[in-house]
Amino acid sequence: IAGITQAPTSQILAAGRRMTLRCTQDMRHNAMYWYRQDLGLGLRLIHYSNTAGTTGKGEVPDGYSVSRANTDDFPLTLASAVPSQTSVYFCASSEEGSTDTQYFGPGTRLTVL
């Protein structure tokens, strides 16, 4: 069982380019989340999904979009990357929602130049 995987591991991207970060889980969890973590700071929620077909905005959603076509996949798209989006991005999942333990993917380190 892989748990939760993310791709790519790291990426350097030119400003203005479009980029999709991939996240897949095989635990059949209903809820999934995208966070960004900047140096020395905690995790800030970008978008979340409580179940397939639904998504919601987190604390810092601007410049990002998500989709949840099925239970397993939750891609995060940067439509036009900007340098302030340089960060480490973590995807997470939980069985249901906020009262359940979240399991995190290994992260994607994104640099926007």
Place this chain on the structure above:
Amino acid sequence: GQNIDQPTEMTATEGAIVQINCTYQTSGFNGLFWYQQHAGEAPTFLSYNVLDGLEEKGRFSSFLSRSKGYSYLLLKELQMKDSASYLCAVSQRGNAGKSTFGDGTTLTVKP
């Protein structure tokens, strides 16, 4: 909104005990998580407190006081591998599955 505070950094000696505090202000509080995050790695679950009191899991214990908006993580018999960041996160009732994280406490264990 929510306000979660924890110390930025702490240092302790191998074999000692350290207490990492977390205070929070939130409406509709449901529970509090502690996660451990080693440098360059993903956070991993340590504990979840819903009721007041102390919960012990081996060398790690977590305490919650709902009335005071206060929690702590207690690490005993510190080992070098305990050097990591410790994140507290608050979940709210009816908050559509969202937890809010503090900025984390970086613990350095010295020989």
